[in-house]
Amino acid sequence: MADVGVPHFQNDIGAPSIRIGAKELMCIGANPPFDHPHVFLDMGDDNEIICGYCSTLFKYDPSLHGSETVPPGCAYETPKAA
Template sequence: MSGGSYPKFRNDRGAPEICMGVREFMCIGEFPPQDHPHVYINMGEPDTILCPYCATRFRFDPRLTTLDANPPYSFVPDHNAV
């Protein structure tokens, strides 16, 4: 996803894993104001990766769209998007 903002995901309910339909994203940890630094993550080829701040495991699922996540509450909508 070059040239734009990256989808953001959070894990404030302690899910063991978050599945999403993107390989490039930002993890914010918990919902603000308890969030950690918003960190850009690029999975590359592997289907799973851990956030270096909160150790949330993220898994790429090609069945999901860019705006989907499992669990669904993990996706953080961009209210500034046009």
């Protein structure tokens, strides 16, 4: 099964908010093994949402694309199997 469509984000740096270019996302908290349960978040008609596990505030920014984040480096990429 391919893991496509919903971008995953992490907050290892402890930023109070992260600007992203998606309204549907998966929050994993921090990079494994320090992650929390991976939760699907949907902003719907709003432009921001707070993760109930790590309290990260995600803000929609339509000028960002793909895995771009502000601050940079908050997109999580699933490691590829060998």
